[in-house]
Amino acid sequence: MDLSLLRTFITVHRAGSFTRAAAxxxxxxPAVTSQIRTLERQLGRPLxxxxxxxxxxxTVGDELAHRAAPHLDALVEIAETELDEESAVRTLHLAGPPEFTSARALPALAPLVAQGLTLRSSFFTTAEETLEGLAAGHHDLVITTSHPRGGLLTATPLCDEEHVLVAAPRWAARLGPGALRHDGPVVLERLPVVEVHESLPFVSRYWSAVFDALPATAGTVIAPDLRAVLECAAAGAGLAVLPRYLCEGALARGEVVALLDPPVPPLRTYFLAVRTGTLALPHIARAHEWLLGAAADW
Structure with missing residues (x-):
């Protein structure tokens, strides 16, 4: 049996689409369709x-994929390992949210660059965009807050991100000590809100997890980058919900203060996602392993 036909079959099986597999x-x-038809004729069964x-x-297609995919991936690993040894430079295309990728992932991969890795990064504000780009072959490795479905993509938990409700000290002073714990989120309705989107994704998630309610106010300042949200909050533009890793320096310097310390802080999980089978490629596997190791300290 022609291995190229099996490779095409496994790619279609994982992608769920001739069009996506072709890309x-x-x-x-038409070439993908022709190869699948050829394989079906050879087997005498529809796949x-x-x-x-x-x-x-x-069911025949599922059985063939289950039996063939591990062996095909192993062959790719052997071939790519030899290629990697012959070439000092491999390019990794990484994508993820701009703030986390900038502050965490890219610095963590710096040692691999010193070892010969070439790195290209792309930033996306939504998990859907990031995963669509990965599925289409635009990226090799992505960081996402959404666990992908289906067999085309494989995801591994990377780390959890704690969210903190913050504001400039003058806003905290206006609330008064204990007001939020005593009266609940109603006392926050007088404060302006700084967010990344009109839908208030961070504030809404925090309100739901901590107060079991939805925020009653709209965004006052909308800035589609969490670093800009932090700067606006520190300047006194209003309250914000931010990842702790992003605002811990500002908290330590007193530029912002945490308005509440809930017993169970809201968390959001980041995942490392790849196209299924591509961890057989050494440069992707090395970056994947390196980021997982770095995340132990995050």
Whole structure:
């Protein structure tokens, strides 16, 4: 059996679409369709059911993928390891949220750059954009707050991010000691809100987890970067909900203060995601392992 046909089959099985598989393989869609039909003729059994939104594997297709994928991935690993030894430079295409990628991931990968890794990064504000780009083959490794579904992408938990309700000291002084604990979030309605989006994603998540309620106010300042949100909050523009890693320096310097210390702080999980099978590529596997190791201290 032609291994290229199996490679195309595994890619379609993981992608759930001839179109997406074609993009990942660098082939035209008709070429992918032709290869799958050739494989089906050789086996004498259909491997996929065609639908309006893609393809669904038959039971025969699922069985073949389960049996063939590990061996095909192993062959790719052998081939790519030899290639990696011959080439001193490999390029890793990394994508993720701008703040976390800038403050955590890129500095953590700096030692690998010294070892010959070439690094290209892209920033996305939504997990959906990031995962779509990974699935389409635009990135090799992504950091996301959403666990991908399906077999095309594989995700590993990276770390948890604690969220903190902060404001400039003068706003905290206006609230008075114990007011928030005693009266609840109603006392915060008089404070302006700084957020990354009109939907108040960070504030809403915090309110839901800590107060079991939704915020009653709209955003006063909208800045689509958490670093800008921090600067605005420190300057007195209003309250904000921020990741602790991002604001811990400002907290230590007294530029902002935590308005509440809940018994169970809200957390958000980051994942490292790759296309299934690509951890067989040494430069991706090395970066993946390196980030997981660095995250132990985050």
């Amino acid at each position: 990942l393989l660098g082939l035209s869609q 996929f059911l065609r639908g309006a939104r893609g393809v669904t594997p038959t």
